[in-house]
Every structure is written in structure tokens, then in C-alpha cells.
Amino acid sequence: MTTMPMFPLASVLFPAMPTALRIFEERYFVMLARVLQAERPEFGIVLIERGSEAGGGEQRFGIATVARITQLRSDDGTVGLLARGERRIEVTRWLADDPHPQAEVRDVPELEWSDELQPLHDEAERLVRRTLAQASEFTEQSWPADVGLSENPIDSSWQLAGIAPVGPLDQIHLLQSATTEQLLRGVIEATTDAAEVIAMSWDEDMPPADDAD
Known part of the structure; x- marks a missing residue:
């Protein structure tokens, strides 16, 4: 089990796909600072089941994708970032927001090719x-x-x-x-x-x- 910061969105990130995000809430500035201090700059992106992206209190699905940050830029009080989907994870337990969403997760087995x-x-x-x-x-x-x-x-x-x-x-x-x-x-x-x-x-x-x- 691994504890991972999570970013709930109204869209799904797949492995091997890019995504662009704009950070403007204080809780996600905290999350970003923590992610950038870690050995690997990554976090989970999870689809919102009910609720909205801003403000918190949303309900989330139990499968997510790890996003690895590839580029950052700051502009007019917000932070824009580019990330790439790395691998799938399953949420085993949602933790209290601190102040951003976080969860205990485990890797989902990789797909195989024939x-x-x-x-x-x-x-x-x-x-x-x-x-x-x-x-x-x-x-x-x-x-x-x-x-x-x-x-x-x-x-x-x-x-x-x-x-x-x-x-x-x-x-x-x-x-x-x-x-x-x-x-x-x-x-x-x-x-x-x-x-x-x-x-x-x-x-x-x-x-x-x-x-x-």
C-alpha cells in the first residue's frame, strides 16, 4: 500500500496520455509543493462520480491513474502543469483531506500484449x-x-x-x-x-x- 496525493477531475486520464492542469486552489498548491519535494513528482488523477472539481466534498471513483509531472509554469497567481499518465492504481482507502485529497492505493496489474x-x-x-x-x-x-x-x-x-x-x-x-x-x-x-x-x-x-x- 502507498499513500498518494489525489487530484479529482471531471475527466479520465489514461496511461500513456498527456494532460494539462491549471492549479488555482490553495489545497492543490500545497499538494504540488509536496509532490515536487518527493523523489518522483507524481500524483493520482481520479474521476469525480458526484460533485464538482472546485471546493471539495466530491465523491470519487475507486480506480485512478498516476500522473507524472513533465512541465510547470506559473502565470498570474495560478500554476499550469503538463503531466503524463503512467500506470493505473486502485484506491483501497480514502484518507482525510490534508488539506488536499489523498488515499491509500495499490498498483493495478499492467496489461499484456499478444x-x-x-x-x-x-x-x-x-x-x-x-x-x-x-x-x-x-x-x-x-x-x-x-x-x-x-x-x-x-x-x-x-x-x-x-x-x-x-x-x-x-x-x-x-x-x-x-x-x-x-x-x-x-x-x-x-x-x-x-x-x-x-x-x-x-x-x-x-x-x-x-x-x-
Whole structure:
């Protein structure tokens, strides 16, 4: 068991994915100072189940991702940081805020790769990229359809989950995957659902056809 500072958010961080955060609450300034004094500058990012990001008192899910700080900058009383998802952790016990959230955690086993999964990976990648391209017709997306992925197949599987245009509840379900196959099939299922919603939006936005005389 390890005690780790935690940062509750309204979004999920996956392993091998970057994130940008803006620190403006005093409790997270304290957390950041403690993290930077540690041997490894890392903390956990956990999805909020109920409540809001600011002020505390939120309820949180029990699985999270360790974020390692890669860059810091200070501007106008706030601190901006870039971090990268490293590994998954399970919260075994939430501790009292001191003053920031913290928990006792343990590592979740790493996913394993088999070359037999390559066709499934390729299918997931094609679907995610196609759906991102379709979604970009309606609204600006966080990731372009041609975004580069890692050459490491486990990392790129997590990255597909991270760039897929799906909501946080789908994301937390993907983060809980016990195997790489389960992760990739989950990405395909969630993205297929998202693509259907996009297709319905497309049909609703299309002007009615003129009657032919």
C-alpha cells in the first residue's frame, strides 16, 4: 500500500496520455509543493462520480491513474502543469483531506500484449480515427483524426481509449479493463455507439429533400 496525493477531475486520464492542469486552489498548491519535494513528482488523477472539481466534498471513483509531472509554469497567481499518465492504481482507502485529497492505493496489474490482438487493434484504430473525423464536422475535438500514436502496442491501445470521442463514464469503464482484448473491444463498442449518435445528428442537420415533380 502507498499513500498518494489525489487530484479529482471531471475527466479520465489514461496511461500513456498527456494532460494539462491549471492549479488555482490553495489545497492543490500545497499538494504540488509536496509532490515536487518527493523523489518522483507524481500524483493520482481520479474521476469525480458526484460533485464538482472546485471546493471539495466530491465523491470519487475507486480506480485512478498516476500522473507524472513533465512541465510547470506559473502565470498570474495560478500554476499550469503538463503531466503524463503512467500506470493505473486502485484506491483501497480514502484518507482525510490534508488539506488536499489523498488515499491509500495499490498498483493495478499492467496489461499484456499478444500479436494475435493486432487485427483487433487495427480495427479499433480505424474506427476511432474515422469517428473523430466525423465528429469534427460538428464540433471541435480534443484530438485530430490523424494524431500520432505510440509504437508500443499497449501504450497505443490506451491512447486509442484516450482519444476516442466518448464520455467519462465510458472512459472509466475502459480504464477498468482487465485485459488488452477487453480494452480494445470496449473502445470499439463505445466508439461505435458514439458514431451512431453522430450519424443521427448528421441526419437531423440535413435539410429536407425537395419533392421531385
